[in-house]
Amino acid sequence: MANSNAMCTSFKRDLLNGVHVFGTGVIRASTAADTFRAALYLTTASIGASTTAYSATGEVSGINYAAGGVAVVNGTPPAASGTTAYWTPTAAFLWPTVTLAASFDAVLVYNSSQSNKAVSTHTFGPQTVTAGNFSLTMPVNDGTNALLRIS
């Protein structure tokens, strides 16, 4: 088997686990996983690749919706398949019995353990909710569909 030019798959998974630090790192209280949260954003907001941290600007508001969103259930550590490292929350994001009258279409996943730094944004088309539930079910946790993939 010949040598090849590659970014090591283990390195991609290690990035998701916070193993390598090329710049200035952060002081961690323990080796435990960080806590992540998910917040909903109005169609008039502009979250995306340039988002650096959670902000209440453009976030939805309404009955039974708490600013900052909901906790992300992180029960499965990052994994790798082929040359792709990936991670997916282990439960749906759920906002029960809410009234969100203004149209919203996006969710921001962010790290509440690290100054609310942004992780990813996901859109799902505009909607409102009236005295009802909003749920966001996660994709299959594999190298092709996972919520976060580094290939």
Next chain:
Amino acid sequence: MNELDEPLIWTIKGNMPLAQLRYETEWTVTDEFIKFVEKHIDSSGEVVKQSSHVYDRVGVSARLFSAKLGE
């Protein structure tokens, strides 16, 4: 039959008899997500309850590149 025998559902106007509401559903299917919206509508045409359920079919990906040296 007393009032407790009639199924009620929580709406923006409080508990309302389920039988008096019209029920509508709506599906949106794309490559990225599948969305199911269910609405309960009263006799005046007002949506008094609406839920939305989204299945995120595929997340987001980033691609890393390592430089080829000597080229």
